[in-house]
Amino acid sequence: xxxxxxxxxxxxxxxxxxIGSIEERRYPTLExxxxxxxxxxxxxxxxxFILGDVKTIRDSSNxxxxxxxxxxxxxxxxxxxxxxxxxTSSLRDLYYSSExxxxxxxDQSESxxxxxxxxxxxxxxxxxxxxxxxxxxxxxxxxxMRYTVAGYSGREVNLTISPDGLPIGPxxxxxxxxxxxxxxxxxxxxxGMFSRLIETRCWERYSCILVHLxxxxxxxxxxxxxxxxxxxNLPVVIFTDGDPWGMHIAQVIVAGSANAAHxxxxxxxxxxWIGVTADDITDYDLPTEPMTDRDLRRLDELARDTxxxxxxxxxxxxxxxxxxxxxxxxxxxxxxxxxxxDEYLSKKLAD
Amino acid sequence: xxxxxxxxxxxxxxxxxxIGSIEERRYPTLExxxxxxxxxxxxxxxxxFILGDVKTIRDSSNxxxxxxxxxxxxxxxxxxxxxxxxxTSSLRDLYYSSExxxxxxxDQSESxxxxxxxxxxxxxxxxxxxxxxxxxxxxxxxxxMRYTVAGYSGREVNLTISPDGLPIGPxxxxxxxxxxxxxxxxxxxxxGMFSRLIETRCWERYSCILVHLxxxxxxxxxxxxxxxxxxxNLPVVIFTDGDPWGMHIAQVIVAGSANAAHxxxxxxxxxxWIGVTADDITDYDLPTEPMTDRDLRRLDELARDTxxxxxxxxxxxxxxxxxxxxxxxxxxxxxxxxxxxDEYLSKKLAD
Numbered sequence: 001x002x003x004x005x006x007x008x009x010x011x012x013x014x015x016x017x018x019i020g021s022i023e024e025r026r027y028p029t030l031e032x033x034x035x036x037x038x039x040x041x042x043x044x045x046x047x048x049f050i051l052g053d054v055k056t057i058r059d060s061s062n063x064x065x066x067x068x069x070x071x072x073x074x075x076x077x078x079x080x081x082x083x084x085x086x087x088t089s090s091l092r093d094l095y096y097s098s099e100x101x102x103x104x105x106x107d108q109s110e111s112x113x114x115x116x117x118x119x120x121x122x123x124x125x126x127x128x129x130x131x132x133x134x135x136x137x138x139x140x141x142x143x144x145m146r147y148t149v150a151g152y153s154g155r156e157v158n159l160t161i162s163p164d165g166l167p168i169g170p171x172x173x174x175x176x177x178x179x180x181x182x183x184x185x186x187x188x189x190x191x192g193m194f195s196r197l198i199e200t201r202c203w204e205r206y207s208c209i210l211v212h213l214x215x216x217x218x219x220x221x222x223x224x225x226x227x228x229x230x231x232x233n234l235p236v237v238i239f240t241d242g243d244p245w246g247m248h249i250a251q252v253i254v255a256g257s258a259n260a261a262h263x264x265x266x267x268x269x270x271x272x273w274i275g276v277t278a279d280d281i282t283d284y285d286l287p288t289e290p291m292t293d294r295d296l297r298r299l300d301e302l303a304r305d306t307x308x309x310x311x312x313x314x315x316x317x318x319x320x321x322x323x324x325x326x327x328x329x330x331x332x333x334x335x336x337x338x339x340x341x342d343e344y345l346s347k348k349l350a351d
Numbered sequence: 352x353x354x355x356x357x358x359x360x361x362x363x364x365x366x367x368x369x370i371g372s373i374e375e376r377r378y379p380t381l382e383x384x385x386x387x388x389x390x391x392x393x394x395x396x397x398x399x400f401i402l403g404d405v406k407t408i409r410d411s412s413n414x415x416x417x418x419x420x421x422x423x424x425x426x427x428x429x430x431x432x433x434x435x436x437x438x439t440s441s442l443r444d445l446y447y448s449s450e451x452x453x454x455x456x457x458d459q460s461e462s463x464x465x466x467x468x469x470x471x472x473x474x475x476x477x478x479x480x481x482x483x484x485x486x487x488x489x490x491x492x493x494x495x496m497r498y499t500v501a502g503y504s505g506r507e508v509n510l511t512i513s514p515d516g517l518p519i520g521p522x523x524x525x526x527x528x529x530x531x532x533x534x535x536x537x538x539x540x541x542x543g544m545f546s547r548l549i550e551t552r553c554w555e556r557y558s559c560i561l562v563h564l565x566x567x568x569x570x571x572x573x574x575x576x577x578x579x580x581x582x583x584n585l586p587v588v589i590f591t592d593g594d595p596w597g598m599h600i601a602q603v604i605v606a607g608s609a610n611a612a613h614x615x616x617x618x619x620x621x622x623x624w625i626g627v628t629a630d631d632i633t634d635y636d637l638p639t640e641p642m643t644d645r646d647l648r649r650l651d652e653l654a655r656d657t658x659x660x661x662x663x664x665x666x667x668x669x670x671x672x673x674x675x676x677x678x679x680x681x682x683x684x685x686x687x688x689x690x691x692x693d694e695y696l697s698k699k700l701a702d
Binding site: 336 | 446447450485489498501502503512513518521523550552679682687
């Protein structure tokens with residue numbers, strides 16, 4: 001189901017397939033790519049996770065399948081209505097909306113799973129059919145986007161319009177990048193650092209677009225980063241806390257996550273993590289905390305993770321294991337409020 | 352220290368006081384209002400918490416006081432620099448910045464406490480001297496604000512500029528409300544509901560400004576609500592999940608919290624909580640979850656809380672205790688995506 005060119009087309013095709021079967025007096029069946037760990041492969045060449053070829057048949061004549069088959073067709077019809085009316089829905093709202101149709105899900109994790117089934121079946125991410133999670137990220141910088149949502153269609157916005165940044169929500173994610181003066185994207189973990197870089201005019205000085213990740217980047221944010229990367233040719237640079245969690249925030253942007261292996265258009269294999277590395281902590285003599293057992297176990301997990309097989313990543317992990325300490329991005333404030341921009345980023349970005 | 356008219360003036364006065372003492376060869380002392388529970392009073396007439404008259408002397412000649420005295424003067428000098436350079440800082444950044452000056456705090460909770468000391472000493476909230484926490488809330492609606500931050504000073508923004516809403520950050524909080532077409536403010540707990548109300552043009556239909564609280568409203572958001580309420584004469588209406596936690600999100604906007612009792616300009620005693628009430632859950636036959644022991648214990652706490660002494664609040668608590676079930680705002684989706692606007696809010700706002 002991948003010849004057509006929009007989620008709406010794919011949903012119509014899906015409907016025709018099901019109705020066609022029924023009209024021919026056959027029980028409709030669907031072939032859905034399997035998303036369990038055995039069918040998730042890390043594509044070393046592409047640099048991100050992909051699904052293998054294993055598919056499962058969901059057969060409406062099988063009493064064990066009939067409920068999830070019904071769930072899937074309901075989700076498909078619900079999101080088709082979203083698309084046709086130009087609306088969006090949170091995953092939570094989709095779950096509650098099912099009751100209006102007499103459809104029962106055990107809990108939200110069940111409806112979330114069906115949404116993922118639909119994604120892998122039609123080959124489009126849920127954001128493309130108007131379904132979002134409730135996560136926060138924001139963006140700031142010299143770039144113009146053109147909205148496509150109802151009421152704003154065709155209206156252009158410069159991402160410097162609000163000095164507090166703009167939220168990366170449904171409207172911004174579906175907007176078209178028009179133009180930019182920026183030369184790269186600088187994605188940062190914490191809101192404090194994001195505000196600091198706006199105020200110190202880091203975006204102007206280094207000609208970059210600033211993105212606030214707010215912990216693990218929401219999928220919408222990764223998608224937006226990827227679109228800037230592809231459509232406007234902007235390299236992506238990631239700046240996180242210096243600990244295994246910060247490192248992995250960067251890695252998921254670089255190489256994707258297993259639970260989104262069925263989706264294209266998220267990984268950015270040439271995105272770069274600049275730090276805070278263990279070497280930075282030593283070189284700049286940053287204030288640190290000792291790593292907890294949980295931090296150290298996480299380092300061991302990462303060392304075995306297929307995404308960390310390169311020499312660079314293994315070196316970074318080893319350096320943290322030797323240091324056994326961690327530091328936040330904000331730790332640079334010990335040298336004054338402008339040090340991180342004037343010295344650290346200046347040096348790191350030159351490299 | 353409350354005759355002067357800006358945080359900067361107050362900080363200068365504080366500095367003069369300290370230097371004056373030193374020049375007279377006396378150890379400087381400061382009188383700080385006590386913020387512990389014994390000195391926090393609920394002013395039933397005003398409808399919010401205030402501090403009592405008890406003050407403590409911080410005496411720099413007392414070796415037990417000298418460290419916190421030094422901490423306080425450092426924080427005062429740090430935020431004076433923030434104000435003079437038009438910068439802001441997160442509480443976290445302030446904590447790390449201390450190291451640049453050879454000042455040591457045990458941990459961030461210690462520096463946070465000193466910031467509160469300074470607030471109660473000079474009678475201004477930390478937001479007024481550029482110190483923010485990293486919290487998220489957003490706003491959307493027909494209102495024009497004029498920015499005062501560097502680089503944006505005098506520039507006006509309509510709060511409908513971004514269809515995803517605008518973050519309530521340092522720049523927006525320090526902006527001046529200029530004009531509005533709205534007749535009231537509708538503050539909602541969840542991001543999903545906020546997006547829904549933007550999309551369904553609830554703001555246009557009922558002429559309201561929408562605010563996304565994101566759980567307990569950050570102080571910046573409460574301050575902004577209060578300014579719209581005072582400067583533009585807009586009533587505030589609050590719509591949360593139907594459980595003790597949602598009820599208390601509303602109550603803190605109405606009557607304030609004990610830990611901000613030293614600050615004016617936050618409580619909005621005539622703000623109204625519209626629901627989801629226990630009666631709504633019954634009347635609309637909403638999908639519910641059973642209350643947990645924690646929920647029930649929380650109801651008992653609220654029943655004894657001085658802010659809940661009115662008959663209305665006691666009735667609401669009793670109704671939840673009888674029902675022993677709770678419901679989210681999103682539960683209205685069981686009647687279709689527009690029900691909450693077309694029916695529920697329509698009826699509640701008419702009341």
